[in-house]
Structure formats: structure tokens, C-alpha cells
Amino acid sequence: MNVMAKAEKKISSAFIYFFGSFGGILFGYDIGVMTGALPFLQADWHLENAASLVGWITSAVMFGAIFGGALAGQLSDKFGRRKMILMSAIVFMVFSVLSGVSPDMGEASAYYLIIVRMLLGLAVGAASALVPAYMSEMAPAKARGRLSGLNQTMIVSGMLLSYVVDFLLKDLPGEWAWRLMLGLAAVPALILFLGVLRLPESPRFLLRKGDEAQARKVLSYIRKNPAEIDQELASIKETAKEERQANQKTSWSTLFSGKYRYLVIAGVGVAAFQQFQGANAIFYYIPLIVQKATGQAASSNLMWPIVQGVILVVGSLVYMWIADKFNRRTLLMVGGAVMGLSFILPAVINWMMPNMNPMTIVVFLCIYVAFYSFTWAPLTWVLVGEIFPLTIRGRASGLASSFNWIGSWLVGLIFPIMTASMPQEAVFAIFGIICILGVLFVKTCVPETRGHTLEEIEEQGTNHGRVKASNPEN
Template sequence: MEKEKKIPSGFIYFFGSFGGILFGYDIGVMTGALPFLQIDWSLQNSAGVVGWITSAVMFGAIFGGALAGQLSDKLGRRKMILISAIIFMIGSVLSGVSPHNGSIYLIIVRIFLGTAVGAASALVPAYMSEMAPAKLRGQLSGLNQTMIVSGMLLSYIVDFLLKDLPEHWAWRLMLGLAAIPALILYVGVAKLPESPRFLVKSGKEDEARKVLTYIRKDDNEIDQEMADIKATAQDETKAATSTSWGTLFSGKYRYLVIAGIGVAAFQQFQGANAIFYYIPLIVEKATGNAASSALMWPIIQGVILVIGSLVYIAIADKFNRRTLIMLGGTVMGLSFILPAIINMLIPNTNPMMIVVFLCIYVAFYSFTWAPLTWVIVGEVFPLAIRGRASGLASSFNWIGSFLVGLLFPIMTASMSQEAVFAIFGIICVLGVVFTKFCVPETRGRSLEEIEEEGTNK
């Protein structure tokens, strides 16, 4: 037993968050694939079909997040991440071999693929928050965001490198290559331990203690954390026998559930994914140049996102979660609203102005709402309801993402881009107000302390 090989904590944290690569790649890949798909299948004037193909992944993710949250309470976070990786590999390959003009086929396959993306978005934050010590939880959960935006940047670079291929090959390879990070995720996660909180909840205390020895340095810290986890698990086991979907909104949990779900929903309804999915088409509408020649813009957005995620890791546990979220939401709202105001006052403004403001939006989104949404979702829910509540929060997040992806091309076909983004800007401001009055501060507090605050509300 003395010679048993330990799993390095860095390996655990890296592959624990690697699901974000899949999440990010699939958010980003359609950005570059769409202009070629539109040409190949003659979809330039089919805003509804384009919206459905783009948003089908998010539609599947609505269900994947909820189902994975529930199943992970029974099977464990690790096993569900492995299942998600398999679904992702299959869905990516099937997308790449779509029959010509097979819009319905591609939509169905991408809904299937979306169940895996939604599962990863729910499971990775829950797994990371249960593995990380309270003082590092913001940084390590922020690692998930770095993985997501790195996946997006990777997809943008792949799209750019493949842009000179014939249209029918370019978009197929862009979608199909997502199977590679899915395979890497499967191999890595197969070597990871289960979350200690899930193991205690399943009656496997010795295994939970062993996992904690990989990721905590001090025996006293391990003893204290085991005692906290066991005490909470005993309380939650009693409550779990009567836990149902209705329990999420009972008096004891309502405050925390509304906070987590609200933040997850606002993150998407603020319109970030309209930029990530459609930036080449946004630039095309602003400049008149072909979208397929605007694939450098997604890379610029991707670089901003990665830099922002690294900034977040550097400052994560130095500033309160609520402070950063309200700062980000305010600047994001102004970045969307100001172009509409300037356009009204100075009608002949350079149309690229809106793209500059979108870059400012992305910069502030990247180190505030983007990572903090998942940090808060990972921190705010009590153990008895964490699987279900995280899944529900993820589903609301994906509902927002689905609606933005579906409606944005339809909205921009019927009104100016400035007007569409001004609507998103108002939603950003509402998100700031919601955070101020409805979201508790979670920085540097144990999951048990946060739960106690919800109980006392």
C-alpha cells in the first residue's frame, strides 16, 4: 500500500476541467463552419434553418444538463463525464458525414451532440468545486473557463486553417475534428478519482479520504474537511429521501436555487453567444465583405477570451464574486447600448464601430460573467440538491443560449444590429440588478457555510 502511485493534483485539476475544451470547441466551431455550410447548401437566405442548425446543440444541452445532473447523483460525476465524452465523439463524426442538403439530419445529430455538451457544462463545475479547497475554488473553477475559451480559440484556428478547402470539405472537417478532444478527455478522465463528497455520500469514506490525500497537503485539513463533509452528508441523506424537483424551491433552498439559476440564465440572455456564433456574419453585415473572409475576427475574439480567463484566474480570489459580476455587467451593457445611441446621433458612423464595442464587451465578459457564472453555480447549491440544481441551472443557461442562437439571425434580418445589441444591453443591466439583490457572496467560504446562509434566509 505504501508504494501505491498517487495521482498528481495538477493532473486531476487539468483533466477535471478538460470537459470545457469540448464545450468551447463546439460553441466556436460553427462560427467558422457556418459561412461554408451556407454556400455549400445554399442557405444564405434561410435565417430560420441557419438558426436551427447553429442552436441545435444548445437545444440538446438543455436536456443533457438536467439529465446529467440527476444521473451524476446516482452514478458519480466521473462516470457521467466519461459517458459524455463517448456521445461527443459519436456526434462529432456523424456531423462530419452529413448527407448533402441534409439540414434535418444535421439538426438531429447536433441535438444528440448537445446532450453531451450540456452534461459537460453541468458536471465539470460540480466536480471541480467538490475537489477544490475553499481558498482555491475560484481559481480552479476558473480553470474550467480557461478550458472553454481555449476550446473556442482552438476551433477558430482550425476553422481559419481549413478555410481554403472546398466548401463541402471545409465545414465537414471543422465539425468532425471535435472527436479528437473528446477522445483525449475520455483517456484523461478514465484515470481520475471520483469526487470525495460523492464518495462520502455513497458510504465510501476510506476512498474519499484517499482522494483528499491527493489534493490536500495537511492531515489536519483532511480531517477537518472529512468531518465537515460527513456532517453535511448525514444531514443531506435525511433530507434526500424527501428531495424532489419541488424541494429545490422549498423555503430552505429557494434563495440559493434562485441565485444560481438566475445567474446561469442571465449569462446567456445577455447575448454573448450571438457574438461567438455569428461574428463573421456580423462583420459581413457591417462591412459588406464575405463572411468566409472574416475568419480572423473569431481568432481575435478567442485571444481576448483566453487572456481574460487568465486575468480572472489571477484575480479570482482577490475580489468578491458579486463585485466582479456587477462591474462586468455594467460595462457589457454600455458596450451594447452605446453603439445604438451613437448611431442615432451620428447616422454615418463607421459601421465597424459596433465590432470595436463588441471587443470591449468580450474583454469584460471574459473575466467576469463567463467564469463567475460557473463558479457560483458550483459553489451555491447544497449537497442534497447539487446534482439536480446544477443541472437545472445548466438547462436554463442552455435555454438562453439556444434562444439567442436561434433568434439572432432572424432578429438581424428584420432590424439593425445596433437595435438587437441594445436589447441585449438592457438585459445586461437587469443582470447587474439581479446580482445586487438576489446573489449571495461565496468567495472564501466553505460549501457548508454557504448552505447555512441559505437556510437562514
């Protein structure tokens, strides 16, 4: 026992935070890897004119993630965050390999890959739910903002890693290229599994199971003094008690009662708009977008995803620098306005100057990605984490996450179908209008959360409900 205690004591807080957030790498890698694999897969399986199948293959992961996040949240309350992250890594490894060895059976191959990627999506959705939960339960309160930024940086780093892997493998024979791109996703999953084997369970889960001694030991790895540990243990106990009482008092109908409706609409709306604004259309399909704009083969345009990935990583670092210097609403409205114009202006320019340089649209897409990377990408989840009162937080956060995944899935599914039936500039103009609607939504429906306590934010919702009740015509 003493030997084991000494071995556990060697776990540094840096190791815990690094591997605690490493699941973001998996999430990001699988978002990005199909970007490079798809042109080779299309050519190998002759899917160039099968827009709906291409959409389903690309978006199947996000469809599975809708259910993976919900399942993981419930199972982690029973089995623990650590065990479920390990299980997610195993599922990710298995179905990444199965994606890479997809049999060549004509059109049936596409349906096989769709099903496998849906099952892979269970692990992606689980990682997206479990990693932030584990990190928030391990991190000290004063570091949670920076560590939420670390999770975002891990996600976009995973995307950049997948883009680099795609680029390095692009000169292999077509079949080998896409198979290795998809199959190599098992490598970061294996790294995550080996790293998490050494991680402790979260102290909050341990306390819920009545193991206060082990919870205290885990906190001793990541807190500096016994007084801080005692204070945090007491705080966790009190919060757990409040949550149990809240869960007993609430139902799904509670979310839409007068007191909470305003805050639920705000949080869920921001989560939905983040995806329906079309960011994933760029992340999934940028080589095909460049191909359609320039006529160059998509497989020769794999440098552009790397450019997007670098912009995303730099943007995530910019966010960590400015996060507490500007209001949430200000950043969302400025970011959304520039994103909307970046989508709309190419259509306007093309209408006024039909001989527009085809690369103009790609330049504007880079501007979109830059502003998305330090506004809507990270701030959506910061705001969702702050805006819901404790009484409804579990159900409301799950609802916001579900709408976000549904949006991600639909954008990935319908984008190739839309571009097959209308000009590319028109498709992006539609997303641009949605961006502008998102700005109006933030302006009229979302309260400011920066610098406000959770109680103050809840009071804003309560007061808004009273105003609506006294002015029903509004």
C-alpha cells in the same frame, strides 16, 4: 495488486486536475467551432436565406445540452463521475464524426445535422455538469476558487482552439472546410477519453458506495498528510449525511417557500441573465456580423473569432487574479453596465451619424467580450455555487443550469432570425437593454456572497423572507 497500486500512485495531482478539467475544452470547442463552419455550410447547402434553419443548426447543441446536464447529474450519482465523463467523451466523438460526414440531401441535410447536433449536445451538457462536480470533489477547499477559474480557462481555450482550427482550414474547398471543422471535434474528445482512463473515481462517490479504502487511496494522491485525509473523509461523510437528510425533507415547492425564495430567484436570475444578455450571439455569429456590417464575405472574416478568443482567455486569467479582491456584486454590475453600453452605443452613434464606420460595432463588441470574460462569464457559476443553501442546493443548481442552457439555446436560435428582419444595431441594442436590466437585478435582488459563509448567506435569505412576510405590500 501491488503493481496496480504502484501504477495508480504515479498519478500526480497536476495530471488529475488537468484531465479533470479537460472536458471544458470539449465544451468550448463545440461552442466556437460552428462560428467558422457556418459561412461555408451556408454556401455549400445554399442556406443564406434560411435564417430559421441556420438558427436551429447553430443552437441544436445547446438544446441537447438542456437535457444532457440533467441526465448526467442523475446517472453520475449511480455510475460515478469518471464513468460518465468517459461516456460523454465517447458520445462526443461519435456525433462529432457524424456531423462531419453529414449527407448532402438538400434541405433534409439540415434536419439530419440538427438532430445529430442535438445528440452531440447531450455530451456537451453532460461535460458542463460533470467536470465542475468532479473538480470540486477532487480539489482541496483552499484551491476550489482557483480551480473553478481553471475550468473557465479551459472552456475559453477550447473556444480559441476551435477558432484557430477554423482559420487554418478556411482555404480548403468549401465542403471540406466545414466538414473537417466539425469532425475534428472528435480529437479533443479522444484525448479526454485517454486521459480520463487513468483518472481515479472521486472519493465522495466512492464513500457513497461504501468503499472507504479506495476513497482513502484516491485522497492520498492529492492530499499531503494522513491527518488531512482523515479530516476530509470525516467531512465528506458528514456532508453526505446532511444532503441525504436534506433531500428527504425538500421538494420542488421548497425552492419557492418564503425562506429560500429570495436566494433561488437571485441564483436562477443571474444564470438566466448571463445568457439572455447575448454573449453567444457574438461567439456563434461574429463572421456573419462582420459580413453584415462591412459587406465582406463571412468566410474571409475568420480572424475576428480568434481576436474574441484571445480576449476571452486573457479575461479568464484576469478573473483568476481579481476574483477575491472585489465583491461579486460590484464586478457583475460594473461588467453588466459596460456590456450594456457596448451594445447600445453603436445604435445611438449610427442614429446620430448614419455614415458611421461599419467596423465601429465590431470594436464595441470586443469591449463587450472583454468585460464579459472576467465578470459575468466566470462569476455566474461562482455565485450559483455559493448562494444556494445545502437543503436546496441540488434542485436549485439544476434549475439555474437549465435556465442558463435555455437562454443559450434561444439566443443562438433567434439571433439570425432577428438580424434578418431588423438592423443589426437594433438587435444589439435590445441585448444591451437586457444587460442593463441585469445590472438592476443584481443591485436589487442579489446578496453579496464574497467572504460570507454558506450559513451567513442562508441567513440573508431567511431574513429577507421575514421582511417580505412582515411587509407584504413590498
